[in-house]
Amino acid sequence: MTKDPLLEAVTPETKWYVVLRPFDGDHRYTRGEVVDTSGWTHRVRLEDQRYVAPLPHGAEVPEPDSDGFRFLTLDAEQEQKVPAKKRPVTQKAAKKQTGKRPTPTRK
Numbered sequence: 001m002t003k004d005p006l007l008e009a010v011t012p013e014t015k016w017y018v019v020l021r022p023f024d025g026d027h028r029y030t031r032g033e034v035v036d037t038s039g040w041t042h043r044v045r046l047e048d049q050r051y052v053a054p055l056p057h058g059a060e061v062p063e064p065d066s067d068g069f070r071f072l073t074l075d076a077e078q079e080q081k082v083p084a085k086k087r088p089v090t091q092k093a094a095k096k097q098t099g100k101r102p103t104p105t106r107k
Helices: 005-010 043-048 076-081 091-098
Strands: 016-019 033-036 052-054
Touching (some): 043 052
């Protein structure tokens, strides 16, 4: 599959990507997690299938939490635009609720 030149021109060059949909890799990646994809061989395929997207231009890479994971934190205005069930879930909040890392659910 060839990339659209216009899309390539406006996509920021970054090694940092945001997880859009949960998937398994080195660990269970969760929605809203910011990851360094510099060593990934299948990043383009994951991007095409909308599992990951580049960290937006100008966005700062979040600091890692106590477990070493990085998650986006939305401000109040951004959070209102995202449906509650699709908001990023922090590892810490998920562990408090269930005692384990978050897993995707189907409805």
